[in-house]
Amino acid sequence: MDASTTARGLGRAAVVAIALALTVTGCSSGSSGSGDVPKTVVPTQDADDNNPQPLDKVKDGGELRAPLQQWITQWNPYQVDGRYGDAVEIMTYIEAKIFRSDAKGVFHPVPEYLTSAEVTSQSPQVVTYKINPKAKWSDGKPISYLDFKAVWETSNGKNPAYNIADSSGYEQISGVEQGADAQEVKVTFSKPYADWQNLFNPLMPAAGLTAPDDFNKGWIEKTPITGGPFKIGNIDKSAQTITVVPDPAWWGPRPKLDKITYRVLAPAAITQAFLNNEIDYAGAGSATSYGQLKDAKGGVIRTGTPWDEVHISFGGNGALADQTVRQAIGKALDRSALIKIANQGVPVTFKPLDNHLFMTNQAGYQNNSGDWVKFDPATAKSMLDKAGWQETTAGQPRTKGGQPLELHFVLTDSSAQAQLDMTTAVQNMLQQVGIKVDIDKVPSKEYFTKYINVGKFDLASWRNTGSFPLSAGVTNFRAPEGDNVFGNYSKLSTPEIDSLLKQAAGTIDPVEAAKLYNQADAKIWELGHTIELYQRPAIVAVRKGLANFSAGSLADTEILKVGWEK
CATH class of the missing domain: 3.10.105.10 (Dipeptide-binding Protein; Domain 3)
Structure with a gap:
């Protein structure tokens, strides 16, 4: 995760970072710094400076305190107003993230959702997904081909009632249908589509998308149905905080963290919040913020090379x-x-x-x-x-x-x-x-x-x-x-x-x-x-001891593994 931005886009889709271009979380006052700081970060495709730790070295429990740079209103990442990066990142923790990218940009199916996913025909291109039979939504319904179908039908651009963010990929699909059973999905493309692994990611529940009002308005300041290892614990608009907690109905390995607390902070306040030990990461990509954070007590600088x-x-x-x-x-x-x-x-x-x-x-x-x-x-x-x-x-x-x-x-x-x-x-x-x-x-x-x-x-x-x-x-x-x-x-x-x-x-x-x-x-x-x-390479101040959490690269954050060293 590039903590100095608003995180990731929808399945790697372009997303506008709310923080402005050059100095995302730097203070707006003080010296702009000198230009003679050694240039020590060299972009490489497989950079992923995330303090990797085996799970037996990571504590069970604990809280990650994260900054938000604006309040999240629209939570549906397929809706045109749902493209704010932090919201999209959180949705990959609480919904069905079916593919995960590694540090070299290679996609892999997430086993808690997919037992397999492959191109089974070239002409026409057909992709067959086999869903983990344990996978289900918070309303108790099993994840099925109906959810894939709903994402396609709402995002392919054919029905203007859905105010969509992007139809790319979905408009190339000619059909989504059940395979051998409801947990096998066959997606047929009218034209070849190279980046098919980028679609349906995160997968969203059909029950929350199919009706246009549900698609456009049903996810405003709420997440009615979830399907990930975490769920929303509390949304407090007056305090401008959002908490994310493990979902006891999750069928996969339990997350290491007990809670992630997001707090809205003005860009200029994020640096000071880290120095005050109020949050656990802060962007250090500007001269001012780097100067303040590079020697921060209890902090360490991590770097990465995201898109x-x-x-x-x-x-x-x-x-x-x-x-x-x-x-x-x-x-x-x-x-x-x-x-x-x-x-x-x-x-x-x-x-x-x-x-x-x-x-x-x-x-x-x-x-x-x-x-x-x-x-x-x-x-x-x-x-x-x-x-x-x-x-x-x-x-x-x-x-x-x-x-x-x-x-x-x-x-x-x-x-x-x-x-x-x-x-x-x-x-x-x-x-x-x-x-x-x-x-x-x-x-x-x-x-x-x-x-x-x-x-x-x-x-x-x-x-x-x-x-x-x-x-x-x-x-x-x-x-x-x-x-x-x-x-x-x-x-x-x-x-x-x-x-x-x-x-x-x-x-x-x-x-x-x-x-x-x-x-x-x-x-x-x-x-x-x-x-x-x-x-812009990522430069982030992170609280010492935070494991499996990167400054940002082509790799997705594996939120189940994020936690604090023992």
Whole structure:
């Protein structure tokens, strides 16, 4: 688990981390730190710094105290408002997480739910799942093919009554039916889908999904039916705490922990809460937070390399509806300078990220940015001239039709210092080419719901985490359908990008799939959709003695094994 973010996405689906891009849990005051801290963290695909301990070395019982960066309202991870990372992570503890990824990104069926899962036919592609007969929901019903069918029917995009997060993968399925018995499921695909192990994960109960009102509203501030080793113990909105406790009806090995307590804390308060021994992990990925936490009493720094990227997104309205203007901004920004601001005082090299879909440590990664983000202010000015935005007097924004070229960079009012420094640098860089940038600070709790999710921004910076396997990142760039923008909050897309992404997701051969993904990525750079900055390794302060709990990698947290050393 990358404790400095809001955890994982839906079965590795892209999920927006509520904490802002550069300095997730750092304090917003104090020095930004010096730049001479040794860079000691090198991203590797199989990094998983989690203090591995055999179960006989882990205590039975104990509490894990965890920070939340916003209150959880929608718990259904298949619903468009249910994509907040911490909520999705908790749902994998209390619902049926049927596959688990290891530190190399290889998926394995979870035996408490599946005795087997394999492709049993190539043409058409058929996947057969055999469900553990002991697996059941909290309402007493056995987990069956009906639950797979319900997830498919509600998430395949065919019925607009379901306000879904993403139809990727499900829209390629032509049928879900019972096999030899209700605990055997046959899923047939109309088109090949490479990342089938990413689907139905977590599996949700049909009884809580089938009716549109249940799907959209039945999981708001409650979890009516569960099926995991844990269940919700208490939700206290006034105290902003959520407790998760072992479910006595669980048929698998008992969790080591007696309780996980989540507490909502403003980003700037998380560091101090760790120092006060009020929580057991805190992000240390900023200069300020690392400086405060690296020698914290009772703490230890752990590092990892999850799928975690930092970017600047463009809105798709006003002046930015013009692709040439977006491309000009890409050349007006000095990415290396922006990355250096983020990297100040942090013991990790923030590598420039030149791909929207692959991380630097993933097989298939290549630089597709071309000249689109090559720092070249002179060319940026020429492109703005071409777009009809004429220079005026020195220090004043360009104009077109009497209107000034003025953009709004939206960030939260709790942004850490490095985030503010980065935003100010963007403001200054764009001023040099005749673009005025207003910095709009908005309440943290409204940042996504009232601004990002509805496309009310010109420029904004956040992190996408856990977009693994590759098809999980498609949602961030696919074409919106009606009011559903999936994860593409700028609403910028082209039929060509859409087609390439769909082809890639349906290509079983990973080498051929990578070629298609990279072709799509090159077009995403050309579109001027998003300026990628860097891949963000996880740096987390963890309470000493916490076992089998990582800073974050491609591996899922095995929550049954998490606990305190004896």
